[in-house]
Each structure stands twice: as structure tokens, then as C-alpha cells.
Amino acid sequence: MELNQHVRDAMQFNTRLHVTEITGSETFVHLEHHGERWVGLIHGVHDLTLGADLTVWLDPAHVYLFAQDGSLAAPASYAVAA
Numbered sequence: 001m002e003l004n005q006h007v008r009d010a011m012q013f014n015t016r017l018h019v020t021e022i023t024g025s026e027t028f029v030h031l032e033h034h035g036e037r038w039v040g041l042i043h044g045v046h047d048l049t050l051g052a053d054l055t056v057w058l059d060p061a062h063v064y065l066f067a068q069d070g071s072l073a074a075p076a077s078y079a080v081a082a
Contacts, residue, residue: 001029001040002057010057017054020046031056 002010015038019030027046031038031054040056048054065074 001042002059003042003046003055005057007059009061010059013056013058015054015056017048017050017052019050020048029054029056 005012013033015031015033017029017031018037021028021030022045025043025045027042027044027048029040029042029048031040040058042056061077064072064076064079067073
């Protein structure tokens, strides 16, 4: 997850920021997108405004998909190749 488009195929999502967690040199963000809660990791320490709208970008090669029961539905493409 990035705050700017970092690869040409990156997908843009408009979200609302609920919580941030700084862990060393990275920031975990807890977001809401169309009523769903997302958690993402952004490299770097970011001072973001809680409750604010936040545009994030996802590289499809780094996305894991999970079923409603929490089981892995599809791993990120780089993980399949590893």
C-alpha cells in the first residue's frame, strides 16, 4: 500500500482513516472502504489525520485475498512464484 501511485498498474482506492500505528520505520493504517475495514502497511513514518479521507494505491502483485471465514482465497502473485 502506498500514498502515491508507485507502479503503473497500481489501483486507487478512496478510504477513510481510522487508526495509525507507527512501528519503527513503517506505519500501519486502519481504513474503511465502502463499509469494509482494511489494514495496510505503508513504508515510512507518516503523520496522518484520523477520520480524514485518504487515497491509497495498491499494487495488484502484492495483494492477498481472504474469504469471509478468514481463509486464504488467493495469495499475492509474487508469493505463488516463491
